[in-house]
Amino acid sequence: MVSNEFAIAIMAAGKGTRLKSKHPKVLHEIGGRALLLHVIAAAETVVPADHIFCIIGHESDRVRTAVAATGVQFVLQPEQRGTGHALQMLKADFELSGRPIPQHLLVLSGDVPLIRPETIAAVRDTHLREHAAMTILTAVPADPTGYGRVLRASADKPEVTAIVEQKSLRSDQLSAPEINSGIYCFETAALFARLNALTTNNTHGEFYLTDIAAMLVAEGKRVVAIKADSVDEVLGANTIAEMMHLDAAMRLSTAHRLMAQGVTIFRPETCVIDAHVTVGPDTIIEPYVQLLGNTHIGSDSRIRSYSVIQNSRLGDNVLVRNGCILDTAEVANNAILGPYAHLRPESRIGEAAHIGNFVETKKTIIGRGSKANHLSYLGDAVIGDGVNIGAGAITCNYDGVHKHPTIIGDGAFVGSDSTLVAPITIGAGSYIAAGSSITEEVPEGALALGRSRQTTKPGWVAARKAAAKQNTNS
């Protein structure tokens, strides 16, 4: 493909009034990512980013900033006067900038986020194969009522005779099954030559791209249609409820992709799995699990219900018990987490290590086979292999001004309810007595205590009661 043969325009100027939101429509998120970013990602599989032109308008600065990192181009449509007007702006931009005009132009909608790369490629391929002036992507929903319909000369032929809005359908056309997706491919010259002929003689007073189809057909040019495999991928979202439908559809499709690769996902429709998550075979995902962002999970692992794992990397045979929260963490093979373990960013859990209930880690490395099983906070710590962190032990990493590190050597035993006041080093093989506040370095193999001796006062409770009674009586 000649580099300049194809370009893609993405309609991204609308406000989305029916969303009742202050955010521009194409920045609303489904599947963990803005609508427009989904469309750009699909478009990028067909043309390079600098051949993608986002036509922006409403809150254009916010939209531009949100997607700038993709490297796409932007064209401003200051007023939103219809899809035809959007491409008039694009044409003007080409003319002003002197940019070479691509031979073909694919038009996508920034609010139709489930469009698949395969489908965009199919539109392109059909367009080329059919030598069409315009190629229309259609779909066949269960009930086409309300949609604009694409009429063909013959049901089994690609040639289109008209695009007709619902209200203009003749009674014998009411059951026409194919709807217009609003996704097109044009021979750019044929399109640009007709854009100025568009009028606003319609209910909304806008310039409609569908009128180009009518012009081309009237002039005997070739307009063809191709059906999308599923309806969901051409559905837009005009209301939040519709957007939520697309979110669920996108994530369910990811779950089905993983199941087809040998991952067991109980109640797949209840899980929230982002599109780029990867999971090895024979891993079991229980209901109500969330795997978000760039998460990878190895094979033979089990993720129990209500756990939320984001941007993390887990090995093989890892057991994540119920309700764990992981964010930007790494977990090696055979580790066991939770229930209710909370791994914050830069937590690295070693092979076969255990992080138990109500334990929080942050910027902390836990060595091979080490255990912190109950009610601990471990922050800014480097913990060796085979270490035992007792229940309730806490790294005091913050002195009100700075954060300080805690270093614990291999095989150390940190007694329950210990307070490790950082910066501090606990030597390998050392032993911290339960209930100790540790403020000074502990050498290898040493015992450290930092607690008071017990005092016992026999009969105290009875005496206190007697005194209280006397007080009440007096």
Added chain:
Amino acid sequence: MVSNEFAIAIMAAGKGTRLKSKHPKVLHEIGGRALLLHVIAAAETVVPADHIFCIIGHESDRVRTAVAATGVQFVLQPEQRGTGHALQMLKADFELSGRPIPQHLLVLSGDVPLIRPETIAAVRDTHLREHAAMTILTAVPADPTGYGRVLRASADKPEVTAIVEQKSLRSDQLSAPEINSGIYCFETAALFARLNALTTNNTHGEFYLTDIAAMLVAEGKRVVAIKADSVDEVLGANTIAEMMHLDAAMRLSTAHRLMAQGVTIFRPETCVIDAHVTVGPDTIIEPYVQLLGNTHIGSDSRIRSYSVIQNSRLGDNVLVRNGCILDTAEVANNAILGPYAHLRPESRIGEAAHIGNFVETKKTIIGRGSKANHLSYLGDAVIGDGVNIGAGAITCNYDGVHKHPTIIGDGAFVGSDSTLVAPITIGAGSYIAAGSSITEEVPEGALALGRSRQTTKPGWVAARKAAAKQNTNS
């Protein structure tokens, strides 16, 4: 409307045998509230509470107690001998009490909880406009089989010719689409004049109100029908499974109301949102969130999955991370909670404050920008602005007999694992060393320590092992 023009009778005497429950049917809860309370709430939008007559029978004392606060009237139906019998009891009550008889009587079912105020009003308005002796609310389900059917003289006319039970339908009537909801409006005089003519010549040996329709039609009186917009709102619940269906329908409809107002609710069918909850636009509700009772959430907030918020008030731009439990709490703008924060009643979290993981608050005020991020229990405390509560710090508010308060001044730093023995005051800007037990007042700007100095015994671990070995050998 003349105050005595309309009254409403609500059938609430039944046992609900098929529920297999010891509780009376109308006290079973859906959407967080007893069935009967939903019906009363809808009825109260049309007539004042003292014009509503609940006809009670099975476990009448419990039913009366459960709804007494609404101010409705009660009529006892000691035996449950059918809907006609229920209104005979109502008539007798009017006669005995000498209460003025209302001109029109609306009849609702205490176990049809999704009935909407708009629909009750529509029945009333139709009744008046049509000058009917009896007006019947109908619905058109996908499959009417099994339901009593309302037959009209003509499909597009309001006049009813008969109500026919499923088993009495002629073959040409089997597909009659309109079902009888059991919700009626009567001209009271016309009704009361015929109640004594009802017989029990039917399968169940009960007095049926539907026979009144037959009498009125036979006498040439005007009986009309009006269709409900949806089937759900006339559905009763005879089994627990049916009741659960109504619960889900009620809550989903609340989710859709909020989405239409600009709230993003991912997987809306998975959330549990009570009818009176309000949420500002551009707030995001993740899947599996529960918003219960009189909860209000501001704009631009985010409630993450598995959080349950009941009778609480949250401001704008609040972030509630996963798994937080809030009950009767207040949370100011820009605060961050969780994951797994537990705010018990009378918790008031200040602006931009942070309550982190495994932290519980109860009857506690947290000032602006203060932080309690890990593993704390804060009870009966008043905490100022800019305070830092270290990991594991605990207010010891209970001495085995009484609860005592803890007061912490602005800018204080409470070290990790501190134990604050209440009653106690920690002065503004003071500093509590990690691991301290604090039993006495700490002045402003002071340092307080309450921990032992560390003792270190080098070589202790090796010595212990040697001793243990010798013990084993000896």
Added chain:
Amino acid sequence: MVSNEFAIAIMAAGKGTRLKSKHPKVLHEIGGRALLLHVIAAAETVVPADHIFCIIGHESDRVRTAVAATGVQFVLQPEQRGTGHALQMLKADFELSGRPIPQHLLVLSGDVPLIRPETIAAVRDTHLREHAAMTILTAVPADPTGYGRVLRASADKPEVTAIVEQKSLRSDQLSAPEINSGIYCFETAALFARLNALTTNNTHGEFYLTDIAAMLVAEGKRVVAIKADSVDEVLGANTIAEMMHLDAAMRLSTAHRLMAQGVTIFRPETCVIDAHVTVGPDTIIEPYVQLLGNTHIGSDSRIRSYSVIQNSRLGDNVLVRNGCILDTAEVANNAILGPYAHLRPESRIGEAAHIGNFVETKKTIIGRGSKANHLSYLGDAVIGDGVNIGAGAITCNYDGVHKHPTIIGDGAFVGSDSTLVAPITIGAGSYIAAGSSITEEVPEGALALGRSRQTTKPGWVAARKAAAKQNTNS
């Protein structure tokens, strides 16, 4: 029934290639149990375990080990050459072993796990009543396309004329509604006499049991069909997605069974309830609850959302708040747990006891009315009646080598953040001061302290800041 009249063969030799799993298909779990174990459990209701013959092949050792405890017999099918071949192996096994041949042979599939005992019995009874040579279990799905179809002589007669694969259906047979479930009953002699006549003249080159039906019909033997009540119970699982469908169906059917018994289960399709769980009437199960294994819950209890209860026994009027995890625990009447309580194996919670948020118990007995409400770890402990365990109190049950017990007498008060260093005994009615490390026995009624006296240094914070400033300046 003569003990040797019936035997059951279960097809369990397949690999399940489409699962993309290294585990044999019949060992994949749904409803908390391997597919094959579900089928064996159903089969055992009809014949004794030693009359059940599992035909195993792929990973036969693993399959044998996984189900050996049921007492079934095994027959090896070393190569998987079709259902007919499987029964050839069975026949050979009977012949070699000299085992008496049963008069009738029921054939089940190890990957059709929802088959109900009632349905197996109905196949058996039909087979006997009809004096059939072969009885075929059928089902009528919404869309039979793709399935082998069972054709009858007449729709209302039991006699079968043919089993026809989808691709061999004549156009007038395409809508034949009854599909072949692959579940059969044979007169064993009639079957065994024809097994050697099977050929592999088919697409997959396998020996097919369906060909036996054709032979029998051709010879004028009686082949009859009986319809299953539901389609789900004859569905197999060839993909993980299909298996997940069966899992959801199985668990939903359990939820419906419980609701019919008077249990309220909100959003029943969201709960995960294993087949053998029992729950008393008027207990309320909130959405997203999991009741697993051999769990029993009494009456009038409430289990709040996100709780997971496995192999545990709960009494009446127990309240389990959100997010509790119970494994092999016992909870007496009127107890209150959670939110986020974690009861590990051998936890026994007494009547009206409270275990609160972020509390973990393990091998621990809690007496009547005792409370451990916040942030505790209680392991290897025996705690009496009326004990109060303060927030953050911890049993230090592990010294790095051994686990030791903690005994706490009735009515003791264990102050917040106490550290109980086991082995240790805390006497009845004694009082442990908050923040204490307790290492020695506490007598009945005594006060024990193990904490340092507080030291306060007025003006320290200002002095430190001044020093820091000087350091920065110098």
